[in-house]
Every structure is written in C-alpha cells, then in structure tokens.
Amino acid sequence: MPRAMGVANWLVQYRADEMAAPVDPMSLEKLVYYAQAFHLALFNRPIFDDEIRAWRHGPVVRSVYGRYNGALPIERPVGEVASLDQDTEAFLREVVSFFGGLTALTLSDATHQENPWKNAREVFPTTRIRMFTFRTRIFENIIAA
Numbered sequence: 001m002p003r004a005m006g007v008a009n010w011l012v013q014y015r016a017d018e019m020a021a022p023v024d025p026m027s028l029e030k031l032v033y034y035a036q037a038f039h040l041a042l043f044n045r046p047i048f049d050d051e052i053r054a055w056r057h058g059p060v061v062r063s064v065y066g067r068y069n070g071a072l073p074i075e076r077p078v079g080e081v082a083s084l085d086q087d088t089e090a091f092l093r094e095v096v097s098f099f100g101g102l103t104a105l106t107l108s109d110a111t112h113q114e115n116p117w118k119n120a121r122e123v124f125p126t127t128r129i130r131m132f133t134f135r136t137r138i139f140e141n142i143i144a145a
Contacts, residue, residue, distance in 0.1 A: 004050035004061040006082025007092070008032050008068070013077050014096060021100075022073030025065070026057060030107035033059035035095045037116075047088065054120035058111035 002010075011031050015021045023031070032052075039047040052059045068074055084092070099107060111117050 001046070002048055002082035002084065003063070004032055004036075004048040004052075005063045005067060006080055007035060007048055007084075008061070008064045009077035009079055009081040010084060010089075010092060011035070011096065012074050013081050014093065015100065016076055018093075019096075019100070022075040023100075024073055024104050025068045025071060026104035027100075027102075027107055028068060028074060029060050029064060030058060030104070030111060031095060031099055032061055032064055033111060034099050034107075035092055038095060039091065042091075047091075054117050058108040059117060 008028055008031075011028060012023060015023050036047055036052060039045070050061050050063065052061055054060075067078055071078075102110075
C-alpha cells in the first residue's frame with residue numbers, strides 16, 4: 001500500500017503531465033483527502049494508511065503538508081511517485097477529473113460541510129479524522145436518492 005506522500009506525488013505528476021496544470025498546496029491536500037474518502041466509500045479499503053488530520057482549513061496529511069506547504073504552484077513532485085496499479089490510477093484520474101477544477105477555497109469549504117471534518121474539529125482542532133463517517137454518509141445519500 002502506498003504512503004499518502006506517494007499518492008500526492010502521483011497527483012502532482014498527473015496534473016503536470018496530463019493536464020499541464022500545477023496544483024497549489026491546499027488543493028493537493030483536499031485531493032488526497034477525497035481520494036482516501038471515496039476509495040474507502042467505494043472499495044471499503046483505504047488507498048493509504050497515513051492519518052488525515054482536521055486542521056483549520058480542512059483535512060491535512062502532515063507529511064504532504066510538510067513537503068509542499070509554501071510551494072506555489074507545485075509544478076513537479078518532490079520525492080518518489082507511488083507505483084500504482086491501473087485500477088488505482090484510473091480511480092485517481094476520476095478524483096482529479098471531478099475535484100481538480102475547483103479552487104482551494106471551494107474544496108476547503110466543501111470539506112467543512114462534511115461530518116468527518118466537523119466531528120473531528122468538535123473533539124480537538126487537529127484531531128484525526130474518522131473516515132468511516134464519510135463512507136457511511138455516502139451510502140446513506142445513495143440509498144436516500
């Protein structure tokens with residue numbers, strides 16, 4: 001299983017090579033979060049094992065934040081890009097396709113409306129996000145529709 005940093009680097013590389021579009025640090029954090037959230041919801045397993053924390057501007061993986069904070073824009077990955085199977089790459093392309101055109105602030109606002117982030121912020125401002133809540137909510141919304 002890849003680390004969150006490897007997935008983040010894959011996202012940076014994909015955006016650079018396939019979209020000719022750099023990414024800002026906040027958007028990258030949110031793309032990593034949504035990749036994890038939807039992978040859990042759809043496949044019942046994480047895409048990486050790293051913790052996601054509920055910070056003021058939304059979900060953050062510390063290692064990704066530490067590597068890319070202050071880098072504007074992120075044009076190339078710094079470090080190793082995860083080697084992923086074709087299904088995982090296809091899944092990540094879908095995540096980028098859906099969320100990649102949104103601004104960092106729009107993505108941040110969206111994460112603030114979701115129960116995993118809200119519940120984590122109620123406990124303590126930088127607590128670990130319990131991603132199971134996201135999975136449950138997605139299935140509740142699908143069933144209700």
